[in-house]
Structures are given as structure tokens and as C-alpha cells.
Amino acid sequence: LREPFESIPNHSQTRLVERSNSASRIPNILAASQWYSSDEFVPQTNPNPFVRDRSWEDRLLQAIKKIEPSQRAAILFDMARKNRTQGNWNYWSSCLELILMESTSSPYAEMAFRELMTYIASPEVNRMILSCLEQFDKRSIEETAVSTSVVPASSPFVKPNEMVVQHASFANTPRLLPVANPSEGLSEFRRLLGKFSEASNDKRNDPEWGWLISARYRAYESTRSKEREPVDYRLLWPTLSNNLLAWQSVWKSEQQWYAGWQSEEKDNQNRFHPNxxxxxxxxxxxxxxxxxxxxxxxxxxxxxxxxxxxxxxxxxxxxxxxxxxxxxxxxxxxxxxxxxxxxxxxxxxxxxxxxxxxxxxxxxxxxxxxxxxxxxxxxxxxxxxxxxxxxxxxxxxxxxxxxxxxxxxxxxxxxxxxxxxxxxxxxxxxxxxxxxxxxxxxxxxxxxxxxxxxxxxxxxxxxxxxxxxxx
Incomplete structure (x- = not known):
């Protein structure tokens, strides 16, 4: 992708055309009328989609300045989702982070938080990305490194078997994005949840937020010491009410599952599983x-x-x-x-x-x-x-x-x-x-x-x- 807005089709369903406000003015349409086509989408500055592309981010910052401020978040969010479906996780992350730099309380900021927290620390996404990394050409990964070196087997300045003199240069492998690094995913999720904490309590009544937060909590607890008394993660569930509609059946199934899990933990016996x-x-x-x-x-x-x-x-x-x-x-x-x-x-x-x-x-x-x-x-x-x-x-x-x-x-x-x-x-x-x-x-x-x-x-x-x- 030579430029962030290159070859973006201007469909009638996009926000730019739907709204009759200033976003439809000619300069804004010309600035954002070129999105990417999946057939022509070839990242040129950084072939590794799991490592930040600083050069692309700089061009994105320059390109977004041409868009009216009130329309930037909508365009960035659409870019993020399209890049995610194409597997360009670095561009996805950059677009969402830029939205949060503008504001953490706007509707689009909430959507950006939702995107990040949905896919970061997800076991399904982790497995998919791991498969991509396994297939990724090792040579292309090495090319993205800032610097590489091979530590010599021995130094000409020391006697055999001496370790006093150390090799001063270093080998630097690219740092993966949190979404591509399972060891960092849960801590990144907690960081994002902390930034979104003002609204998170209310959002727990929303099933899409409540189940997400409780699932990440279960994963986090699985990495903790067994000596620590776990918190009742049902407190993170959405409140049972008629407003849950079909989610009520899921809530009751989860409640049954939790009761079985509790008895298994206390009695150390295998629980009965109907399914x-x-x-x-x-x-x-x-x-x-x-x-x-x-x-x-x-x-x-x-x-x-x-x-x-x-x-x-x-x-x-x-x-x-x-x-x-x-x-x-x-x-x-x-x-x-x-x-x-x-x-x-x-x-x-x-x-x-x-x-x-x-x-x-x-x-x-x-x-x-x-x-x-x-x-x-x-x-x-x-x-x-x-x-x-x-x-x-x-x-x-x-x-x-x-x-x-x-x-x-x-x-x-x-x-x-x-x-x-x-x-x-x-x-x-x-x-x-x-x-x-x-x-x-x-x-x-x-x-x-x-x-x-x-x-x-x-x-x-x-x-x-x-x-x-x-x-």
C-alpha cells in the first residue's frame, strides 16, 4: 500500500455519501475517495503485518489532516475494519490508536475500544495469527529487524573458556503487536479496560461487553496462582432480565456451568456435564x-x-x-x-x-x-x-x-x-x-x-x- 487512502472505493453506502453535511464537499471526497482494493493491496514498506509500520503511520497522519476533523474517526474506523479482514493487523492497530489519540469518550472511541478488546487476547484470533506466523517467511521477518548480528563463537580478546569480555553488539527481532503476542494480550486487555473504566460498569449490562470481560477474566485467572481465592466472575455478567431476550438462555446455561465448576473445585470431583x-x-x-x-x-x-x-x-x-x-x-x-x-x-x-x-x-x-x-x-x-x-x-x-x-x-x-x-x-x-x-x-x-x-x-x-x- 503506497498511501493509506490509495484505491478506496467511494460506494454509496459509505458514511461520506450518506451524510449531507460538509463531509460531502469536494475536497473531502477527493481526499478520501481512494481506499484500498484487496487485489491491489500490497504493503511495500513493511511486509510483516504483525509489526508496526512507522513509515505507513507517518503517511497516515499526513493524509488524515486533509479530512475534516468531524469525519476522521469514521474513516479511520472503516479503514481499521477493512485492514483487519485483510490480515493487516499493523494498519488495523494504527488506525484504532489514532482514533483514541483524538478522544477516549466519543462514540467512535467506544467502537475503537470494542475492536481492540474483542480481538486482543482472543484464543481464536491468537490461533489464527499463530498459523500465519508459522507460514511467514523467516527471511522477511529478519528484514524487518532494526539491526541483526551473529554473536561469534569466541572472542579474540580472551583466553579460552573466559567470559569476562562480552560481545557488545546486539540482535534485535521485531516486536510483535499485542494482538499477535499471546503473552502480552491479557495485560494489554487490562490496560484498555482501565482506560475505558468510566463506562465499563454500565457496559457490563450489555451482553456483548459482559461476556467479553468475564471471558478475559477467566483466562487471566487461569494464569494466576491457585493459592489466590478467585473472584466470582458472575459479577461481570450482564444482569439477568427480560431485556436480555435470547441471551437469557445463555445466562442460565452459564449459571449451570458455574455451579458445576464450583462443586468440582471444592469437592475435587468430576462434575456432571449434560453436553x-x-x-x-x-x-x-x-x-x-x-x-x-x-x-x-x-x-x-x-x-x-x-x-x-x-x-x-x-x-x-x-x-x-x-x-x-x-x-x-x-x-x-x-x-x-x-x-x-x-x-x-x-x-x-x-x-x-x-x-x-x-x-x-x-x-x-x-x-x-x-x-x-x-x-x-x-x-x-x-x-x-x-x-x-x-x-x-x-x-x-x-x-x-x-x-x-x-x-x-x-x-x-x-x-x-x-x-x-x-x-x-x-x-x-x-x-x-x-x-x-x-x-x-x-x-x-x-x-x-x-x-x-x-x-x-x-x-x-x-x-x-x-x-x-x-x-
């Missing part, structure tokens, strides 16, 4: 056909039509073997054309196709998740929220049957969870959401809904026990 994802007795052969005993006692998620009148259901079963998460989806539906694709396409599941979309929220913050989608033809799609940069290796088999179609799916836990010797305890209770979209007919979901899309307040909680005896 425990069982360990598979055998690894299923992925052919789309239910011919293994694995699925007989598997945890089941049932999707129904909005009115509950249709006797045909969609059932999704879950199992695992410690290495893979397995899914079996049974979709009762009208007969379809049995066609196997010679070559499946990725991230091209279209809205007009019959499909299943599944969300997995690892830490139950209810604002970041992994999303898997597949259609009846076997095309697959995967993303983290609205970001297509998450490209896990997973396996899927679709089969047509007499009364509909079925799917068997396997995804490695290594594509979902942090890489460590053991799974963090706060990441063993997940929230699951799913829909079966049948265009022109109806959409089946886990609760009544009036939309064909996944609803942000419809979730089912499941527990994964990674250390039980095999059943």
Missing part, C-alpha cells in the same frame, strides 16, 4: 455414512425450523479422540442431486446453496469464534469471525441418502487450540452455534429465529474432557 463430548471408541472412517458405534452415544445438537412444525430435523453429533474433533451431521431434506465434485472449492460456499454453518467459541466470550461451513455438494468454507485468513486443514465427506444428506467431518485440535502440552482448563468448555440453511424453504437453528443467519445470542455449551478413560 459432554465423549471420547470416540474408534476413529470414524469418513465416508458420510453412519456406520460406526462412535455416533451411538455422541453428544447431539438438534436444529429445528423457526416454527417447530416440521417433523424433519437436522442433527449434529460430536465426538473426539484427543487428536481430532469429529462431527456427524444428519440433514433430513428433500432429495437432491447426487453429484461428487472432481475438485472442491474453498471459501466459496454461496448464500443460495443448501448448507450448514457451525461456530465454535473456545472461551465463551461470544464475540470471537471459528466458523466452518459446507454445502450439499461438498464445498467448504472456514473463517474466524469475518476474517478468511484462518485456513485450517480439515477433512469432510458428504453423502446423499434416501431422506436427505449426511456429513462426516474431522478437524485437528491443533488447528483450534493453542499449542501446548495440555489444554488450558478455561478452554475445555465451548459454546456451539449452528444453522442448516435451506434457501427458499426455511433455516433450521438451535432456537427459533427470524433470520437465515447465525444469531449472536443462540449458543449451546459443551464440555470436552481430554483425559477420561475411553468408553
Amino acid at each position: 459432554r463430548v465423549r471420547v470416540a471408541s474408534q476413529r470414524p472412517h469418513l465416508d458420510g455414512i453412519r456406520n460406526e458405534s462412535t455416533w451411538d452415544r455422541a453428544t447431539e445438537l438438534v436444529l429445528r425450523d423457526p416454527w417447530g412444525d416440521d417433523p424433519l430435523l437436522t442433527k449434529i453429533k460430536f465426538a473426539h479422540d484427543g487428536e481430532f474433533l469429529f462431527l456427524f451431521a444428519e440433514c433430513k431434506s428433500n432429495p437432491g442431486r447426487s453429484s461428487r465434485l472432481e475438485k472442491r472449492q474453498r471459501d466459496l460456499v454461496r448464500a443460495d446453496q443448501e448448507q450448514i454453518r457451525l461456530r465454535i467459541d473456545l472461551d465463551r466470550d461470544y464475540c470471537t469464534w471459528f466458523e466452518l461451513a459446507w454445502n450439499r455438494q461438498g464445498d467448504a468454507s472456514d473463517q474466524c469471525n469475518d476474517m478468511l485468513g484462518w485456513n485450517p486443514d480439515w477433512f469432510i465427506a458428504v453423502a446423499e441418502v434416501e431422506d436427505g444428506w449426511q456429513t462426516e467431518l474431522a478437524i485437528p485440535f491443533s488447528e483450534l487450540l493453542p499449542i501446548s502440552d495440555s489444554v488450558p482448563k478455561h478452554l475445555t468448555d465451548w459454546a456451539i452455534n449452528a444453522v442448516h440453511i435451506r434457501p427458499g424453504i426455511a433455516t433450521r437453528s438451535i432456537a427459533p429465529a427470524v433470520s437465515d443467519r447465525l444469531q449472536s445470542d443462540q449458543w449451546t455449551l459443551v464440555h470436552l474432557d481430554f483425559n477420561p478413560p475411553r468408553e
Whole structure:
């Protein structure tokens, strides 16, 4: 990207055109009419999207001066979100920080806080970024370093085995942004929450804030000493009331989960999990056909039509073997054309196709998740929220049957969870959401809904026990 405002399309949906105020004046439109095109977006000054690009920030500061002050925050926020979806986390961070430099109390400042606090310390985003870092060319990382040096094996100024004289030069690796550094994520979240503390108490009554703050608190407590008495994190939840609408079901599920967790901590006994994802007795052969005993006692998620009148259901079963998460989806539906694709396409599941979309929220913050989608033809799609940069290796088999179609799916836990010797305890209770979209007919979901899309307040909680005896 040669300039921050280069090739920004001026669509009629943008704020610049919607408003009839001074933002529509010719100088402002000319200054901001060039945003970036994803096809032409090639960062030139810094190829590492996880390290601050000071040169780009300087050009951004100069470019934003051409925009009327009342319109700067709107433009910067739109730039931040577009850069995030393209995986340019350094530009995302720079735009949001510039908004907060202007003000920490404006509506756009609240939106900037929300963006930063949503994606920083998110386990799903951390895993996605780690995958990107693993694929990142080591040579390009070295080129971003301020200076590098190789410490010699020995010094010509000392005797063998002496350590009195030390090498004076240093090797400097680029410092990653907090969103790309899991060890700094929680402390950065706490810093942002402190800056936003004046409004945070009121915001906890907002489900989107309350669940987020409590999830980050659980993650923070998991890193603390066990000798310290934990705070009742239910105090961070939104207040239960009719205003929560469909969130009331989530609140009650969380309450049940908390009671079980408390009894487990006090009595040191395994708690009862109504939705425990069982360990598979055998690894299923992925052919789309239910011919293994694995699925007989598997945890089941049932999707129904909005009115509950249709006797045909969609059932999704879950199992695992410690290495893979397995899914079996049974979709009762009208007969379809049995066609196997010679070559499946990725991230091209279209809205007009019959499909299943599944969300997995690892830490139950209810604002970041992994999303898997597949259609009846076997095309697959995967993303983290609205970001297509998450490209896990997973396996899927679709089969047509007499009364509909079925799917068997396997995804490695290594594509979902942090890489460590053991799974963090706060990441063993997940929230699951799913829909079966049948265009022109109806959409089946886990609760009544009036939309064909996944609803942000419809979730089912499941527990994964990674250390039980095999059943």
C-alpha cells in the first residue's frame, strides 16, 4: 500500500455519501475517495503485518489532516475494519490508536475500544495469527529487524573458556503487536479496560461487553496462582432480565456451568456435564455414512425450523479422540442431486446453496469464534469471525441418502487450540452455534429465529474432557 487512502472505493453506502453535511464537499471526497482494493493491496514498506509500520503511520497522519476533523474517526474506523479482514493487523492497530489519540469518550472511541478488546487476547484470533506466523517467511521477518548480528563463537580478546569480555553488539527481532503476542494480550486487555473504566460498569449490562470481560477474566485467572481465592466472575455478567431476550438462555446455561465448576473445585470431583463430548471408541472412517458405534452415544445438537412444525430435523453429533474433533451431521431434506465434485472449492460456499454453518467459541466470550461451513455438494468454507485468513486443514465427506444428506467431518485440535502440552482448563468448555440453511424453504437453528443467519445470542455449551478413560 503506497498511501493509506490509495484505491478506496467511494460506494454509496459509505458514511461520506450518506451524510449531507460538509463531509460531502469536494475536497473531502477527493481526499478520501481512494481506499484500498484487496487485489491491489500490497504493503511495500513493511511486509510483516504483525509489526508496526512507522513509515505507513507517518503517511497516515499526513493524509488524515486533509479530512475534516468531524469525519476522521469514521474513516479511520472503516479503514481499521477493512485492514483487519485483510490480515493487516499493523494498519488495523494504527488506525484504532489514532482514533483514541483524538478522544477516549466519543462514540467512535467506544467502537475503537470494542475492536481492540474483542480481538486482543482472543484464543481464536491468537490461533489464527499463530498459523500465519508459522507460514511467514523467516527471511522477511529478519528484514524487518532494526539491526541483526551473529554473536561469534569466541572472542579474540580472551583466553579460552573466559567470559569476562562480552560481545557488545546486539540482535534485535521485531516486536510483535499485542494482538499477535499471546503473552502480552491479557495485560494489554487490562490496560484498555482501565482506560475505558468510566463506562465499563454500565457496559457490563450489555451482553456483548459482559461476556467479553468475564471471558478475559477467566483466562487471566487461569494464569494466576491457585493459592489466590478467585473472584466470582458472575459479577461481570450482564444482569439477568427480560431485556436480555435470547441471551437469557445463555445466562442460565452459564449459571449451570458455574455451579458445576464450583462443586468440582471444592469437592475435587468430576462434575456432571449434560453436553459432554465423549471420547470416540474408534476413529470414524469418513465416508458420510453412519456406520460406526462412535455416533451411538455422541453428544447431539438438534436444529429445528423457526416454527417447530416440521417433523424433519437436522442433527449434529460430536465426538473426539484427543487428536481430532469429529462431527456427524444428519440433514433430513428433500432429495437432491447426487453429484461428487472432481475438485472442491474453498471459501466459496454461496448464500443460495443448501448448507450448514457451525461456530465454535473456545472461551465463551461470544464475540470471537471459528466458523466452518459446507454445502450439499461438498464445498467448504472456514473463517474466524469475518476474517478468511484462518485456513485450517480439515477433512469432510458428504453423502446423499434416501431422506436427505449426511456429513462426516474431522478437524485437528491443533488447528483450534493453542499449542501446548495440555489444554488450558478455561478452554475445555465451548459454546456451539449452528444453522442448516435451506434457501427458499426455511433455516433450521438451535432456537427459533427470524433470520437465515447465525444469531449472536443462540449458543449451546459443551464440555470436552481430554483425559477420561475411553468408553
